[in-house]
Amino acid sequence: MIELIVFATLTLLGYVFGRIAERKHFASIRSRESTLKDILIFNERTLPPGEWRRTQLVGGNVVISVDYFKRLAAGLRALFGGRVTAYESLLERGRREALLRMKEEAQRLGAAMVINVRLETASISKGAGDQIGSIEVYAYGTALGR
Amino acid sequence: MSYENPAQREDINVSAEHPLKEFVSLLLALVLIAVTAITVLTLSAQWLAQFVPFSMETRLVDTIGSPFEYDGEWSEEDEARQTYLRELAERLSPHLELPDDMVLTLHYDPGSTVNAYASLGGHLVLYGGLLDKVTSENALAMVVAHEIAHIKLRHPIVASSRGLTVALAVTALLGFTDNSLATQLVNQISLASSLSYSRAQERAADDWAAKAVLAEYGHLDGADQLFEALRSDSAFAEALNQFQGTHPAIDERIETVRARARSLGVQGTVTPLPWTHAAPPDD
Numbered sequence: 001m002i003e004l005i006v007f008a009t010l011t012l013l014g015y016v017f018g019r020i021a022e023r024k025h026f027a028s029i030r031s032r033e034s035t036l037k038d039i040l041i042f043n044e045r046t047l048p049p050g051e052w053r054r055t056q057l058v059g060g061n062v063v064i065s066v067d068y069f070k071r072l073a074a075g076l077r078a079l080f081g082g083r084v085t086a087y088e089s090l091l092e093r094g095r096r097e098a099l100l101r102m103k104e105e106a107q108r109l110g111a112a113m114v115i116n117v118r119l120e121t122a123s124i125s126k127g128a129g130d131q132i133g134s135i136e137v138y139a140y141g142t143a144l145g146r
Numbered sequence: 147m148s149y150e151n152p153a154q155r156e157d158i159n160v161s162a163e164h165p166l167k168e169f170v171s172l173l174l175a176l177v178l179i180a181v182t183a184i185t186v187l188t189l190s191a192q193w194l195a196q197f198v199p200f201s202m203e204t205r206l207v208d209t210i211g212s213p214f215e216y217d218g219e220w221s222e223e224d225e226a227r228q229t230y231l232r233e234l235a236e237r238l239s240p241h242l243e244l245p246d247d248m249v250l251t252l253h254y255d256p257g258s259t260v261n262a263y264a265s266l267g268g269h270l271v272l273y274g275g276l277l278d279k280v281t282s283e284n285a286l287a288m289v290v291a292h293e294i295a296h297i298k299l300r301h302p303i304v305a306s307s308r309g310l311t312v313a314l315a316v317t318a319l320l321g322f323t324d325n326s327l328a329t330q331l332v333n334q335i336s337l338a339s340s341l342s343y344s345r346a347q348e349r350a351a352d353d354w355a356a357k358a359v360l361a362e363y364g365h366l367d368g369a370d371q372l373f374e375a376l377r378s379d380s381a382f383a384e385a386l387n388q389f390q391g392t393h394p395a396i397d398e399r400i401e402t403v404r405a406r407a408r409s410l411g412v413q414g415t416v417t418p419l420p421w422t423h424a425a426p427p428d429d
Contacts, residue, residue, distance in 0.1 A: 019165070033153070040151050048149055073165060076172040085161040085168060092159040113149070 014068030021067075022089060029096045036103045041114045041141065048113070052144045056109060059140035060101025063124060064094050066133050094137035095119060102139040111143035184315045188308050195307035196300045200247050200268070203303050207267030214253045214269045221256075223421070224274075228254035230420055231272055231290065234283070238291045241358035242298050250294060260376070262289050264296035266303060279375045283417040284368035287359050288403075295354035301347045352399060356406055365414030366407035373400045 042048075066074075066087075073086040098119065106114050117139060124134040216224075235252045244250075252270045260275040270293045280286045296302065343351075359369050377396050 015166070037151065037153070040149055042149065049147075069165075069169075073169045073172070076169065076176060079176065080172060083161065085163065086165060089160045 010068045011072055012069075014070065014072070018067030018069050022093065025093050025097070029093065029100065032100050032104075033096070036100065036107060039103045039106050039111065039114065041099065041103065041117050043115075043117045043141075045116045047115065047144070051146060054109075054111075054143075054145035056111070056143045056145070057140065058102050058105040058109065058111070058114060058143040059138060060098045060103070060105060061136065061138045062094055062097040062101060063134050063136045064090060064097075066090060066135070071133075090135060091121070091137070094121070094135050095139070098137040098139035102141060106143040109143055109145065111145045113144045114141040115144060117141035180315075180319055184312060184319075187315055188311045191307040191311040192304050195304045198300075198303055200245065200300075204249070204267045207265075207269065214251070214265065214271050216253060216255045216257075218256070224254060224256045227256075227274075227277065227421070228252070231286075234287060235270065235290050235294060238287060238358050238362055239294060241361040242291065242294050242354055244294070244298050248297065250297065252290075262293055264293040264302055266306060268297050270294065270297070276372075280372050280419065281375070282368045282371055283419055284359060284363055284366075285371035285375075286419065287362060288355050288369040289372060291355035291358040292351045295351040295358070296343065296347070298354065299347065299350055301343050301351070304347075305343055349402075352402060356403060360406075360410070363414060363417065365412045366403060366410060367414050368416035369407070370400045370403040373403070 070086040070090060074084050077084045077086070099117070102114065102117070118141065120138040120140075122136040122138075124136055231254055232252050235250055239250060248268060250268045250270060252272070254274070254277075255271055256274040258275040258278075259273040260279060262270070262272045262276050264270050270290070272290070272293075276289065277286070280289070356366060356369065360366055373396050377400070
């Protein structure tokens with residue numbers, strides 16, 4: 001019985017705080033994306049036409065924890081199959097946040113564009129049994145400055 | 147070639163559906179599957195239980211010990227009552243056509259509880275509280291035969307199988323190694339009066355009991371006296387209300403016995419109990 005109460009509490013906490021965190025995060029992502037929209041990013045490897053004087057590696061990295069509710073929802077989904085929407089939004093946040101941090105770095109260097117952008121995703125504490133995992137997303141690319 | 151980064155649509159990677167909606171529908175589906183699975187398992191276990199040899203049931207009970215033995219103060223009167231009850235059970239059992247390998251053990255418990263129950267391994271327990279309510283041997287025979295009928299029909303093992311299956315399935319499903327659940331599991335086989343039988347099982351036991359009482363005494367007069375006494379006992383009636391789900395309503399049981407007696411059209415004298423020697427009240 002105690003286990004059941006703990007379990008229900010964790011799920012409720014996960015849902016409430018996870019939902020608040022996700023909403024806030026998306027709002028912050030949207031506003032920062034619009035502020036940084038002048039720094040263009042592409043995954044092309046070749047230099048676009050123009051006079052480029054500086055190139056430099058820039059990167060942004062983010063780690064986000066899975067909350068208890070998401071983990072449970074994904075676990076349920078694993079029984080039936082289909083889109084794991086709980087993790088889809090988590091990874092979307094990770095990718096966009098990592099790209100934003102990379103852009104912030106590029107902006108700090110006065111770059112106008114980042115090319116050859118790559119994304120790496122890793123799951124932290126993968127295979128560590130019952131642990132609530134975290135995801136890491138790393139975005140990196142070549143910043144170009146005039 | 148122009149280079150630009152237009153704003154992306156938000157709904158491509160993130161589902162607009164509320165996360166709780168998905169969660170609840172999946173959870174309901176899972177609960178439905180679990181309930182179906184447990185029901186099927188329980189029904190199969192209940193059905194299979196009747197094929198468990200009685201000797202195996204007895205061995206199972208013997209490994210647990212003897213929870214039916216009364217270990218409190220024991221007077222000579224209690225001893226006399228137990229002997230009398232055992233003789234009564236012995237006289238009634240042939241009419242119930244018990245299988246050869248079925249051995250009954252009747253225990254008398256001087257406690258004031260108004261109850262009697264049949265449990266695993268052919269054990270019957272009758273409480274002093276119940277005996278105090280009974281005014282004739284015929285009424286007592288009805289109770290004893292009813293409990294023997296439960297054993298004859300293998301109701302205790304069927305009920306235990308049901309309880310055990312549910313407990314096991316829930317434990318397996320929730321993955322709990324919780325102590326309280328483990329205790330409940332043990333309680334399921336601790337055989338106490340908690341074994342509950344279905345209405346149909348109670349009716350079947352009543353049927354056999356009436357048959358046995360009729361065969362023994364030649365009539366059914368006085369057989370409903372205990373039900374009558376219990377109906378007018380407020381405390382018991384209250385307790386009985388909680389059992390309404392499984393026990394056929396007491397009015398119904400009285401009516402069934404009376405209807406049977408009426409259809410027989412046989413009248414007879416009621417046998418008094420050895421310790422009262424008083425004529426039972428006429429109703």
